Amino acid sequence: MTTIKLNIIFHICRAEKILPFPITSILERKHKITPIFIDEGLLCNHQFQFLISKDLKIQRSQNIDQDEIN
């Protein structure tokens, strides 16, 4: 399985880590934008997802906790 390493930054707490992702799950989708779920503990203690485009550019990340942190 081919993976790509992406430098993930969660915009709310500024946690940053390079994580591997399977590249086929991004490129084989019909949609131009793929949401990728980051579970709690993988990057920090937040759960969130980010959107990645087919040219493997991270579009944005969004908190999926029930409470928004401002």
Ligand SMILES: [Zn+2]
């Ligand atoms: Zn966090």
